[in-house]
Amino acid sequence: MAATTATRPAISVSGLRKTFGDKLVLDGIDLMVTEGTIFSLLGPNGAGKTTVVRILSTLVPADAGSVRVAGHDLARQPQGVRASIGVTGQFSAVDNLLTGEENLRLMADLHHLGRVEGRRRVARLIDRFDLGEMARKPAQVYSGGMRRRLDLAMTLVGDPRLIFLDEPTTGLDPRSRQAMWEIIRGLVAEGVTVFLTTQYLDEADQLADRIALLDQGRIVVEGTPDELKRRIPGGHILLRFADPAALDTAAGVLTVAQRDDAALTLQIPGGDDVRSLRAVLDRLDDAHVEVDQLSIHTPDLDDVFFAFTGTPATAAHATTGGHR
Incomplete structure (x- = not known):
């Protein structure tokens, strides 16, 4: 887990609510994420994790609540939020017809970087993410792990200080997952804040400074990984x-x-x-x-997960889908 002395909030959320039709997806969420840390939001499928990420990254409006992201009021200063964050979603934003380098240059253009600065930043990211000669090949020939590295590199072109990673290692083999973990740790060591959602409980245990467990639209428990595991009997x-x-x-x-x-x-x-x-x-x-x-x-995060979300209703909802 990341070590940090930062105390300022990168994200503060109070009373966040969201409905889709007659479905209440988020029911009064309160969260605080400290700068320079990894915060992980866990929960079953349908709990509302992706909806939280989409709201905090300005992609979906909230129905109620007070939210500040990277020092900006989400409702009144959405452009300031967008300028401060990066988002790597569940599904890759990579253009398969472009090379890795061309994908990165496209992001540099979208961020209105000058030609010299854009090329410098692209070259640095190609080196940092170990893309090498593959950067000059179409993304459609990339492995899953390399695609996710490129996707994250594209997120970093704008040099954000806060990054949302929505299930960044889904489908990756163990070696690629480990490589992605090291990249994430390196970002936090440089002062970047990471808001992570994941279905892999060991991933949250390895990376997160704090974890919140979301179930049926509410935060049911929050703490450090060790604090949460100590709450569960069974050792x-x-x-x-x-x-x-x-x-x-x-x-x-x-x-x-x-x-x-x-x-x-x-x-x-x-x-x-x-x-x-x-x-x-x-x-x-x-x-x-x-x-x-x-x-x-000793109890692990699996035990925590089942202890706080293991109701029949939750299990049924997880198998039938719904808003994530």
């Missing part, structure tokens, strides 16, 4: 033994453990810290019991 030590005799002896010593005779395991609840682990092993050692395998299980 435990899992011990596996080589034979039933060892399991029997261990079960007699560790009376609070949950026993599984078929798997030859004991699960000790709430023992996911060093002190608890040492105490368990000391007791087994005193009883002359050998442990064949040991693992420590």
Whole structure:
């Protein structure tokens, strides 16, 4: 995760509401994103994540609420917001008929950069995103990972200080995802603020300074990844033994453990810290019991996600689509 000493808000949202027809999509959203950090908005399909991004990036008007983005009032100063941000959406904005370099030059022209400055910035981005000779080839021959790198490079042509990344690594292989993560971390190290939506919970865990979980149009929980995981019970030590005799002896010593005779395991609840682990092993050692395998299980963001969004209604909505 990114380290930062910034305290000024890059985004502040109060009471944000949005409906589409008779469907209430956002129901009084409050958010604050600090400059120079990565803020991740998570939630099931249909929760309203993409609608939030579209509103904050001036693509869709809000029905109610107060919003400031990059120091500008969203309702009264939309042009100031647009001049300060960059957006990389779920679907690539790359023109397949143009080369990577031509796509970047097109963005330089749209930002009204001079010829010299535009070429300088394009060359720098080609080098930074490791496009190399591929920059002179049509984008239609690019791999998925290279297309996403080009797409993000195009977003950066205007040198924004705040970037919205809407599911930037969807469909990428693990190596390409890791490469994109390093690019994002590098941007934040330079002071850029990133507003990230993602379906990959490990991605949010790896990148985000703070996470908000959106469900059925409302923020249901917010905090750092560690804070959120600490709110979920379920940490435990899992011990596996080589034979039933060892399991029997261990079960007699560790009376609070949950026993599984078929798997030859004991699960000790709430023992996911060093002190608890040492105490368990000391007791087994005193009883002359050998442990064949040991693992420590701590709650992760999957557990957080299911704990706060795991209602039948939410699950049904996630499978039937709706506004994202």
